[in-house]
Amino acid sequence: MDRLNLIPAAFQLAQVRRRRLRGWSVLVGATVAASSLPALAQWMQERNLNELRELRQAAEINLSATRSELKSLTVESSDLFLRLERAKALRSKRNWSGMFRLLATALPADCWLSLLATDPDLPPLVPATPKSATPAPVPAGKAGSTTQPVSVTIDAPRRLRIVGHSSEASGPLAFVLKLKEAGVFRDVILQRTQRESADPQSPFRFEMVCEW
Numbered sequence: 461m462d463r464l465n466l467i468p469a470a471f472q473l474a475q476v477r478r479r480r481l482r483g484w485s486v487l488v489g490a491t492v493a494a495s496s497l498p499a500l501a502q503w504m505q506e507r508n509l510n511e512l513r514e515l516r517q518a519a520e521i522n523l524s525a526t527r528s529e530l531k532s533l534t535v536e537s538s539d540l541f542l543r544l545e546r547a548k549a550l551r552s553k554r555n556w557s558g559m560f561r562l563l564a565t566a567l568p569a570d571c572w573l574s575l576l577a578t579d580p581d582l583p584p585l586v587p588a589t590p591k592s593a594t595p596a597p598v599p600a601g602k603a604g605s606t607t608q609p610v611s612v613t614i615d616a617p618r619r620l621r622i623v624g625h626s627s628e629a630s631g632p633l634a635f636v637l638k639l640k641e642a643g644v645f646r647d648v649i650l651q652r653t654q655r656e657s658a659d660p661q662s663p664f665r666f667e668m669v670c671e672w
Contacts, residue, residue, distance in 0.1 A: 559644070563622075566638035571631040575623035579669070620645075620670040625663045629653065632666035645670040 567573065626632055632653050639648045653666040 559620075562639075562642055562644060566635060566642065567624075568626070568631045568634045568638075570628050571624055571626040571635055573622060573624040575621070577621045579619040579621050618672055622668045622670065623665070624668075625656070625665055627663050629664055632664065632668065635666075636668060639670060645672060647671045 563573070563576075624632070624635075626635075632650055636648050636650045639645060647670075649669045649671070651667045651669060653664055656662045656665050
């Protein structure tokens, strides 16, 4: 038995046309989506690259600030180290507490001191010269693991300058005599003695040098 399609031909053609349009729409959409993936990936990469560049710039700024701070701390640490070495060297060169006791014992009752100073006032510190200018080889994998100690030599003070006052003219001479009798100094020199003013009641001011 023959089957008859009673749907008008125009309606059937419209249905076929709609199905083809949907198929083409899906195909075009898939094509557009596929073609946009590389552009999207490139945009994502550029965005990530910009973020990495910003992070790198921030890291470089922080690194520069850290290096500047480290340089300042290194200079400060070096200065403190030299001061400490100077103090150690001065303490090892002379028994200062014993010397002060000697000065206090030898000082006549009518005298008093206003100044005690080493000469030179601040002896220079000189880093010790290494025996060889060529640094010792460092085993592989241990670079920077050892720190060579820095030794410092000091030109110790060779004399002591003393400035004092006395109510009597004989006071400075008696002070010099007692220091010479102690035998601690190589020489004790009274450089100057004079009244501080024209007033006969004013004390005498004296200056002396004790040499080792």
